[in-house]
Amino acid sequence: MSALELHHVEVQLGRAEIVRGVSASVEHGEWVALIGPNGAGKTTMLRAVAGLVPFDGAIAVDGMPVSAATRRELARRIALVPQIPHIPEELTVAEYVLLGRTPYIPYLAMEGGSDRRAAAEALERLGLRPFAERRLGSLSGGELQRVVLARALAQEAPLLLLDEPTSALDLGRQQQVLELVDELRRNGGLTVLSTMHDLSLAGQYADRLLLLDAGRIEAAGSPVEVLSEATLAAYYGASVRIVRENGHVFVLPRRRELA
């Protein structure tokens, strides 16, 4: 059984068809990146998996159909890190990460000892322990992104959905966060599905890429297979040079020659 299976998934928002007939699967422990031009439907795809938008077709997480599950059941299996999370600036890091325990806390109850331990462990694993009492508003962008990851980790869900996890970070922080996600995936048994706009980073961290354009998967496979000059010209309208080195692929934007 795959960690995630999509079968003819279609999403319509208002009159617009955003996702059209997507079928794909993600295996346990795999990192799959959704790439594609702006407006291709990447974020909507993630939101459908998280059960946040209605869809046609079938999505199953560990064999459990998303459309039939309760919100609480979904939250125990899927953790979502949105591109721009709401940050209640006055909450402390500890309070924020504890909110990740919501799927395990009875509706009107307060968190218990096991929740506090799980949240503490999440902080520990991301090296955030010294930050526990800090206000969210006092953190830098990189620290904040780690805190949001810690909240997702405290959720103890085997499938992690990341929407552009590095879009607000500088180059060094981008690499730190992605290394961290990779470490969690390898040592924590997580499966990762992320959208990524930086193709070089996507190519280095993901096992497989799904290229989405106008709601359809137009290319799928290893980074070496998907990231070609012809494909990127066709779907991004981009002029790039592809550099291959030790099995890694780098995508360099290249200005078109002036005639």
Next chain:
Amino acid sequence: MSAAPPAAIRARGIPVRWGAAALLFLLASLVLGLGIGPVNLGAGPIVESTLSHLPFVHVHSPLSGADDAVLWQLRAPRVVLGALVGGMLAIAGSAYQGVFRNPLADPYLLGVAAGAGLGATIAIAYGRAGGSGSLLPVAAFAGAALGVSLAYGLGRSVGGARMSGALILAGVTVAAFMTAVQTFVQQQRSQSLRDVFAWLLGGFATATWHDVAISAPYIVVSATLLLLHRRVLDVLSLGDDEAASLGLEVRRVRLIVVVAATAGTAAAVAVSGLIGFVGIIVPHTIRLLVSPSYRAVVPLSLVVGAGFLVCTDVLARTVLSPSEIPIGVVTAFFGAPFFAAVLRTTRGAGL
């Protein structure tokens, strides 16, 4: 995984000193409310008389029969009702602010109070003359529910759920309309005009134990439900999508909280008339002084709101003594500038 599990972390909750300060404030305001009035009873005798009314405590009340009646038939119901209403309006304000993620939400500004006023007026004007008044909270709730639904629907359709300004403008619009209908009903049924006016000007001058009895059950149930939602309100502060991805049925939660806050507000309005801004002043003061987490804001709003309205009522009946200022005038006098200050600090929040 580390070998030894790390020590657990915790949320701040209510710091002990602030919890104690809030309770002390409430206690002091109750004593003040009981002690101040045209007849000077003295603090010592009031305490002794209070003790003499408790079961299993054998203290003889030092007050004369007349003084005892002043204390227990005039002042005590007034103070208790003020505390109930103040606590309810403040906790309802904090709850509306939480579910609508809108720092400006307040029972008065959302059309809840005006709706309750309309419902109550209709009940008084068309209800059985000299009826028991137990229908009042129900009618007030129907009007209040209508008011908040209209305001929320209108606000959403105009500005989306997150636009603070749109929601409040919609609330004010709905309130204005409902007040107009209410005035029409009241003038049309002029034989009940006096009753309606007495109720509208509100305040607690005519408070009786009967008022306490008809509003207390709603207020207790509503406040208890809201208290139980304090952690859930923190989850909602992450936005609908993130709250849902954490396992919350956002729409259902919002409905439960709004219904609870509206029922409690309606019961409060039914016995006190229109009193604005309590739901803004109290929760925001707590946010500034203590913590913005609803774990602190919701319970402390209940306690501090109760003390706040009792104190406000003392002001209302002493400043121009022997005549009284309507208590809504006093709360607006302090609340409107406060609202302006909150407005200035939340310009970034979608206004």
